[in-house]
Amino acid sequence: MALAFDEFGRPFIILKEQEQKSRLRGLDAQKANISAGKAVARILRTSLGPKGMDKMLQSPDGDVIITNDGATILEQMDVDNQIAKLMVELSRSQDYEIGDGTTGVVVMAGALLEQAERLLERGIHPIRVAEGYEMASRIAVDHLENIAKKFEFGPTDLEPLIQTCMTTLSSKIVNRCKRSLAEIAVKAVLAVADLERKDVNLDLIKVEGKVGGKLEDTELIYGIVVDKDMSHPQMPKRIEDAKIAILTCPFEPPKPKTKHKVDIDTVEKFQTLRKQEQQYFDDMVQKCKDVGATLVICQWGFDDEANHLLMHRNLPAVRWVGGVELELIAIATGGRIVPRFQELSPEKLGKDTWLLFIIAIVFDLRHLDVVPCLLYSLIGWHSICYGLMCSLYCTFGISDVIIFFIKAGLVREKSFGTTKDRMLYIEHCANSRAVTIFTRGGNKMIIEETKRSLHDALCVARNLIRNNSIVYGGGSAEISCSIAVEAAADRYPGVEQYAIRAFGDALEAIPMALAENSGLQPIETLSAVKSQQIKDNNPNFGIDCNDVGTNDMREQNVFETLIGKQQQILLATQVVKMILKIDDVISPSEF
Ligand code: ADP
Numbered sequence: 001m002a003l004a005f006d007e008f009g010r011p012f013i014i015l016k017e018q019e020q021k022s023r024l025r026g027l028d029a030q031k032a033n034i035s036a037g038k039a040v041a042r043i044l045r046t047s048l049g050p051k052g053m054d055k056m057l058q059s060p061d062g063d064v065i066i067t068n069d070g071a072t073i074l075e076q077m078d079v080d081n082q083i084a085k086l087m088v089e090l091s092r093s094q095d096y097e098i099g100d101g102t103t104g105v106v107v108m109a110g111a112l113l114e115q116a117e118r119l120l121e122r123g124i125h126p127i128r129v130a131e132g133y134e135m136a137s138r139i140a141v142d143h144l145e146n147i148a149k150k151f152e153f154g155p156t157d158l159e160p161l162i163q164t165c166m167t168t169l170s171s172k173i174v175n176r177c178k179r180s181l182a183e184i185a186v187k188a189v190l191a192v193a194d195l196e197r198k199d200v201n202l203d204l205i206k207v208e209g210k211v212g213g214k215l216e217d218t219e220l221i222y223g224i225v226v227d228k229d230m231s232h233p234q235m236p237k238r239i240e241d242a243k244i245a246i247l248t249c250p251f252e253p254p255k256p257k258t259k260h261k262v263d264i265d266t267v268e269k270f271q272t273l274r275k276q277e278q279q280y281f282d283d284m285v286q287k288c289k290d291v292g293a294t295l296v297i298c299q300w301g302f303d304d305e306a307n308h309l310l311m312h313r314n315l316p317a318v319r320w321v322g323g324v325e326l327e328l329i330a331i332a333t334g335g336r337i338v339p340r341f342q343e344l345s346p347e348k349l350g351k352d353t354w355l356l357f358i359i360a361i362v363f364d365l366r367h368l369d370v371v372p373c374l375l376y377s378l379i380g381w382h383s384i385c386y387g388l389m390c391s392l393y394c395t396f397g398i399s400d401v402i403i404f405f406i407k408a409g410l411v412r413e414k415s416f417g418t419t420k421d422r423m424l425y426i427e428h429c430a431n432s433r434a435v436t437i438f439t440r441g442g443n444k445m446i447i448e449e450t451k452r453s454l455h456d457a458l459c460v461a462r463n464l465i466r467n468n469s470i471v472y473g474g475g476s477a478e479i480s481c482s483i484a485v486e487a488a489a490d491r492y493p494g495v496e497q498y499a500i501r502a503f504g505d506a507l508e509a510i511p512m513a514l515a516e517n518s519g520l521q522p523i524e525t526l527s528a529v530k531s532q533q534i535k536d537n538n539p540n541f542g543i544d545c546n547d548v549g550t551n552d553m554r555e556q557n558v559f560e561t562l563i564g565k566q567q568q569i570l571l572a573t574q575v576v577k578m579i580l581k582i583d584d585v586i587s588p589s590e591f
Pocket of ligand 1 (some may be wrong): 560
């Protein structure tokens with residue numbers, strides 16, 4: 001690097017490395033970028049749809065992942081090319097915003113790039129292509145709004161929600177259990193949803209897994225499951241109506257820090273110190289008992305001596321519980337995390353739910369949705385999901401609900417298989433707003449894939465609570481948009497109309513990929529469905545991937561969320577526009 005001055009005395013820097021950089025300009029740059037983007041899309045194309053293939057990826061440390069989730073595949077691929085990284089980002093943004101449709105968005109972007117390449121070769125300026133794409137995307141998004149259907153769901157009618165989650169799960173490895181997993185996802189989301197504000201905090205849903213058992217054993221627990229056990233094997237394995245002290249402070253006598261020095265030169269001094277330490281811990285245990293705690297959950301550990309004493313004083317304890325879990329336990333039990341031991345008090349141990357639920361049950365408030373709400377807000381519990389209450393009332397009847405809540409605050413330790421593997425279940429809590437989905441499966445790969453698939457299903461259910469509009473899947477929405485976009489193209493007099501038409505063709509890439517992946521003739525199938533849509537003026541016809549015998553996606557119950565589909569189109573267009581606008585690529589050349 002050197003500093004030089006121009007004829008006006010202005011300084012400028014000469015970068016020597018510049019000479020070592022490779023540079024692509026103009027059409028060459030665009031073509032190189034397009035082919036990089038297309039290469040990524042090509043990888044994901046075969047994974048699209050219910051018959052899509054899975055990918056096996058090995059991480060540098062030898063872990064193997066088998067998945068067909070677009071975001072995960074791209075995340076693990078460790079791509080080097082900058083444009084390929086943009087595609088990874090694209091999939092990640094879809095995952096972040098919507099949670100589903102991560103494969104579709106990349107396939108769509110790949111198709112748009114492919115069409116753009118042809119237009120560029122015909123001499124159309126990239127900016128005109130980008131503008132045309134922008135117009136077309138707006139037409140497509142508006143058209144989706146027109147063909148979208150609203151569906152109503154209530155605590156008693158969850159079927160539409162379940163069906164939509166099933167569509168998401170049908171393309172995953174776990175599709176064998178799609179019905180039960182979809183039901184679990186919907187119930188979990190409803191348990192934490194705030195239906196009034198149409199908001200769902202997915203952080204309140206913990207997805208935990210344990211190798212072993214069958215996929216069918218996956219269950220929803222209205223409470224928290226922690227991968228820990230009681231600190232001492234002789235502590236009780238079951239605590240009814242537990243009052244939990246949640247400690248993030250050390251639960252042991254203060255230890256001398258390294259900077260301090262303790263001189264113990266006689267046996268008596270040692271014994272006194274030991275006694276004092278014991279007394280200190282004994283006082284701590286007594287304090288816990290005095291405030292009424294029947295279980296202590298600590299973020300930190302305590303030594304074996306303390307453990308032994310806890311067992312003798314009959315105060316069960318769990319140590320080394322993570323911060324996120326502690327927060328969830330606090331939310332579920334209505335308790336407070338205690339950061340300083342002196343602050344431990346009875347009201348920090350969680351709320352008593354009895355009175356409220358008994359009032360609600362005695363007066364049989366099943367038909368009066370508003371009353372439980374009112375009750376909750378009166379005592380500051382408006383956050384409790386009344387939907388769950390109502391659905392419990394309606395599904396199980398009053399007597400079950402009584403049993404369900406009378407056992408409020410049950411903590412039990414469950415062991416698995418023949419190993420010493422144990423987990424702690426904290427159930428029937430005051431606030432059923434924190435729930436856990438506990439997945440089982442034959443190996444770690446299945447568990448991880450189940451977790452990823454459940455994440456997609458949970459996101460879909462959340463999106464539907466936020467906005468209950470759906471469009472039909474199986475490529476039907478894309479075909480319908482393509483027809484609308486192509487019809488609109490003629491109205492534009494400028495060069496953009498080529499780009500708009502190309503956008504329409506690109507939309508057809510999704511149904512084509514679905515047909516191809518299902519072993520059908522892509523062009524034949526697509527043209528048949530397209531002509532059917534035009535003939536009947538019905539946007540519900542899509543690709544019959546599972547060979548059900550009908551192309552009508554409404555009959556097949558293949559739904560997708562409107563916001564998910566709109567987001568796919570908008571994000572793909574944005575990225576493609578960005579790529580098209582790059583006309584100079586400067587990169588360090590390889591030596
Ligand atoms: P993404 O990661 O984009 O969600 P998927 O592999 O989950 O990708 O595939 C989703 C696509 O598969 C959507 O276009 C959806 O409409 C379609 N699809 C899902 N289930 C079916 C089905 N049973 N029949 C036809 N198409 C389906």
